[in-house]
Amino acid sequence: MSREAPPILRLQDVSLTFRTRAGAVRALNGASLAVHEGEAIGLVGESGSGKSTLARAVLGLNPERSSRIEAGRILIAGRDVTRLSQAEWEGARGHPVAMVFQDPLSFLNPIMRIGRQIAESIERHAPDRRVEERVGELLALVKLPPSLARAYPHELSGGMRQRALLAVALACEPRLLIADEPTTALDVTTQAEILALLRDLREQLGMAMLLITHDLGIVSSACERLYVIYAGRVLEWGRSQDVFGAPAHPYTVGLFQAARADRDAQGRFATIGGEPPDLGETAKGCPFAPRCPSAMAECIQSMPGVTVVGEAGSHAVRCWLYPPAQDAAATAGHVFGS
Amino acid sequence: MATLLALQGVTHTFRRSGGALVTAVRDVSLEVGESETVALVGESGSGKSTLGRIALGLIRPDAGRVLIAGKNLHDMANRELRRERIAFQPIFQDATASLNPRRTVRDLLRQALRQRGADRNEHMRIELLESVGLRPGSLYLERYPHELSGGQRQRLAIARALAMKPRLIIADEPLSGADVSMRGQVLNLLLDIKKERGLAYLMITHDISIARAFADRVAVMKEGQIVEEGPAGVVLSKPREDYTKRLLAAVPQLAY
Numbered sequence: 050m051s052r053e054a055p056p057i058l059r060l061q062d063v064s065l066t067f068r069t070r071a072g073a074v075r076a077l078n079g080a081s082l083a084v085h086e087g088e089a090i091g092l093v094g095e096s097g098s099g100k101s102t103l104a105r106a107v108l109g110l111n112p113e114r115s116s117r118i119e120a121g122r123i124l125i126a127g128r129d130v131t132r133l134s135q136a137e138w139e140g141a142r143g144h145p146v147a148m149v150f151q152d153p154l155s156f157l158n159p160i161m162r163i164g165r166q167i168a169e170s171i172e173r174h175a176p177d178r179r180v181e182e183r184v185g186e187l188l189a190l191v192k193l194p195p196s197l198a199r200a201y202p203h204e205l206s207g208g209m210r211q212r213a214l215l216a217v218a219l220a221c222e223p224r225l226l227i228a229d230e231p232t233t234a235l236d237v238t239t240q241a242e243i244l245a246l247l248r249d250l251r252e253q254l255g256m257a258m259l260l261i262t263h264d265l266g267i268v269s270s271a272c273e274r275l276y277v278i279y280a281g282r283v284l285e286w287g288r289s290q291d292v293f294g295a296p297a298h299p300y301t302v303g304l305f306q307a308a309r310a311d312r313d314a315q316g317r318f319a320t321i322g323g324e325p326p327d328l329g330e331t332a333k334g335c336p337f338a339p340r341c342p343s344a345m346a347e348c349i350q351s352m353p354g355v356t357v358v359g360e361a362g363s364h365a366v367r368c369w370l371y372p373p374a375q376d377a378a379a380t381a382g383h384v385f386g387s
Numbered sequence: 388m389a390t391l392l393a394l395q396g397v398t399h400t401f402r403r404s405g406g407a408l409v410t411a412v413r414d415v416s417l418e419v420g421e422s423e424t425v426a427l428v429g430e431s432g433s434g435k436s437t438l439g440r441i442a443l444g445l446i447r448p449d450a451g452r453v454l455i456a457g458k459n460l461h462d463m464a465n466r467e468l469r470r471e472r473i474a475f476q477p478i479f480q481d482a483t484a485s486l487n488p489r490r491t492v493r494d495l496l497r498q499a500l501r502q503r504g505a506d507r508n509e510h511m512r513i514e515l516l517e518s519v520g521l522r523p524g525s526l527y528l529e530r531y532p533h534e535l536s537g538g539q540r541q542r543l544a545i546a547r548a549l550a551m552k553p554r555l556i557i558a559d560e561p562l563s564g565a566d567v568s569m570r571g572q573v574l575n576l577l578l579d580i581k582k583e584r585g586l587a588y589l590m591i592t593h594d595i596s597i598a599r600a601f602a603d604r605v606a607v608m609k610e611g612q613i614v615e616e617g618p619a620g621v622v623l624s625k626p627r628e629d630y631t632k633r634l635l636a637a638v639p640q641l642a643y
Contacts, residue, residue, distance in 0.1 A: 095566035236430035236593065241637035263567060266639030293643035307567045309641065310596040316578065318600065320571030324536050 055127035057145065057225045057257050058084040058107060063121035063131075064281075065099075065106055074328045076102040078281035078336075079121065079352075084225060084257050091268035091275035091289070092261045093304075097325055099281040100261045104227045108148055109133050126224070144174070147223035151230035153210040156217075157202040163213045164188075164198025167220055174221030187216040190253075192246060208239035212246065219250070225257045226250075232267070244271055265308040269293050274363075277301050280326045280336030282352070287364030297358045297366040300337045335368070343370055388420035390457070391555055391587050392475070397441055397451035411437040412448070413611040419555060424581070424588040426602035426619065428595065428634075434611040439557050439591045443475055473503060476548035480560035482540040486532040492516070492543060493528040499550035518583075519546040520576055538569045545576065549584075559591045574601060595638050599623045607631050 065077040076099045084090045094100035105111045107123055113134060123131045126145055150156055158166055167184045175183075185195050191212040202210055211231060218226060228247065232240035244267065251258055260272055268275050269289055276286040277298065285298040296302045306319035313319070323340035335341070338348040347353075347369050354373040357365050399412045411434045419425045429435040440446045441453060444460050453460040455474060479485050486495060496515055500506035509528075516524030519542040532540055541561065548556055558577075562570050574597070580586060592598055598605050599619055606616040607630065615628040626632050 095568055237595075237637040238430065238633060240639075244639070264639060265567070266641050269642040270639050290643055293641065304567055305641070307571050310570070310574075310600040312600055318571035318574040318578075320575060321568035322572075324538060325566065325568070 054086060055124065056083040056085045057126055058082070058259065059122075059124040060103070060107075061122045061124070063103070063106065063123060064119045065102060065111070066117055066119055067111075068115045068117075072329050076116075076281050076328060077106070080278065080281060080283050081121075082276050082283060082286070084259050086224065087251075087255050087257050088274065089251060089258045089260065089272045091272035092259060092278060093263065093265060093268055093275055094261075094278040095263055095304075095325060097280075097328065098278045100278050101229055102281075103278070104148065104229050104259065104261050107227060108146060109137070110148075144221065145224040146227060147218035147221050147225075148227040148229065149211065149214050149218050149231050151233045153207075153214040154202060156214055157210065159202055161201075162198065163200050163202065163205075163216075166213075167198070167216050170217045170220035183220070187219055190219060190250065191216045206239075207235050208242060211235065211243055215246070215250075219254075222254075223256060225259065227259045227261070229261045230263070231260075233262070233264070240267075247271070265293075265305060277304070280328060282336055282367070284335075284337065284368065285364075285366045287359070288361065291359050291361055291364040295359060295364075297364070297371060298337075298368045299341050299343050299370070303342075345369055388423065390418050391421050391423075391455070392417075392419040392442055392589065393452075393454040393457075394418070394438070394442060395452045395454065397438070397448045397453065399437060399441060399446060399448045401437075410611055412441065414451070415608075415611070415613055416451075417606055417613060417616070419587050419589050421554070422581070422585045422587055423604065424590065424602045425604045425606065426590045426592055426598035427606050427608060428592060428598050429608035430593060430634075432610075433608040435591045435608045436559055438608070439477075439559050439589065442589060443477055443557055473551040474554045476551050476553035476556050478541075478544055478548055478556060478558040478561045480563050482537075482544040483532060485544055486540065486547075488532050490531070491528065492530050492532075492535075495532075495543070495547060496550060499547045503551050505550075515546045515550055516543075518549065518580075519543070520572075521546070537565065538572060541565065541573055542576065545580070549580065552584075553586065555587045555589060557589045557591070560593070561590070562592070562594065562597060570597075577601075595623060595635060607634065 060080055060082045062079045062081055063077050064079055067074045067076055080103055092100050102111060106118065118131055122129055164184050167187050168180045171180050171183050184198055188195055188197060193209060193212050205213060232243050235243065247258065250256065262268060272289055274288050275292055276283050279300050285292060285301045296305050303321040307321060310318060321340055326336050334349040334351055338344045341348065353367050353369045355365050355367055356371040356373050358371055394415060394417045397412055397415045400408050400410045403409055415438060427435045427438065437446065441448050447461060493512060496512045497506050500511060512528065513524035516527055521527050521539060521542055535543060562573055565573055590602060602619045605619045605622045606613045609630050615622055615626060615631045622631065626635060
């Protein structure tokens, strides 16, 4: 699995806290992840899992005053961007990562025509182009008619707005697109169109994608590998076929069962007991332990290391049910999910 | 099976703020029997929520009839109307928005029980909380909605609906705000309540997997009309209509 180039994105043991009135909240707790050039990666988690915080941390979008990366590193194409401020991000021309969000309206300027917004993005990130022509290209790329350059965001449907935001994001010619719940607000038929568009764009542009979602169906059909995040910790990761085929962590198992909405012999729906964790509590052990049907004494005491599971060697878990191998070197290559 | 709710040829047209007329529901007929679970499936703008509000008596349709156990909802006198309306209780997606944040759980339940003229003692309130899995009930009485988790708030909203001893619960996207891991808990609770109380549900949802797993019958709505209706197993596995087929094909499947 060794590759020459550094991954386009790598997070190494990133911990991030928010200061709130109610005290510090640890949104990310030693999260590691890697996205290689051209890969489609899913980041799966529920609300409060830290998945959006992680994505925002990559682009320095978390509020500077109330959030702080306490530990770990974020590397984009090998360059350490951990401490880059928002202003420094703004100044970084042609930078290789762009992001789209669940709610395009919050990121599109309501009083500026779509074409102008795409043009500004071009001028900021790839300024030496013939702008008008490039706007047309980008609209065509996201399969919007040229006439939409003159439209305002409120005149567009939800699906068209997401396409417009994609065009703005693609103006900087990113090598990695981070898509944070890009279809959650859309109807299923529109969602299917946007997912097909993302697939086409990746093929056409050779762009990597980090798709953040709570929808396992989307991940299983759109992503080559996935990471499962819970309470700021990545609990399991691997190739989609391996993780979906044989989920290892009890949280992943429960999540997959719940997502299928199957009913058992007694007609009951699969559930995960208890409530999502309070991130203010700094538990020493596995954050899922209080809800875990298989929890043991050690689960409450400490977070286990990384164990490779399955034969393919590309599937790993952090769970005491799979005690880490004695030979730490054997697992070291998998710590960052490479 | 006796018919509990019958919508007959219901039509409703809105005037948009710009002045344009939009027919949200067009000549729709739908029935829900005693103890039956019907899922009304559709995308946004299909008219499914408007139809739910018509069934609740919150919107008076321009044409057509709404019958509760055979009686026309809009022919009833006010008092009778109020009593019959209580038979249909709503649960909405956003439990927070439907719960007054300045009232404690005790107040919220007292208010609901009083509407039925049944608020006799604390015991009833506790029993109601425990019937939705908030145990021990006494622990929750002093709390305010914001002091509950999302799942607990949804349970409280269900408890408040149950205070009216409804025969039909109209649930408008009750799960779309819930995390996947919490979804099973709410669905099992709805199943338990149905079993214990013989309730009927009209579940308004965009989520095909929920409709498939939960409903006896499914009606698919598009542009204000029901385009296909039948047993859940048939409609969602062997759909006749192109629209239903497209809808099903668009749902992301677990590929492994």
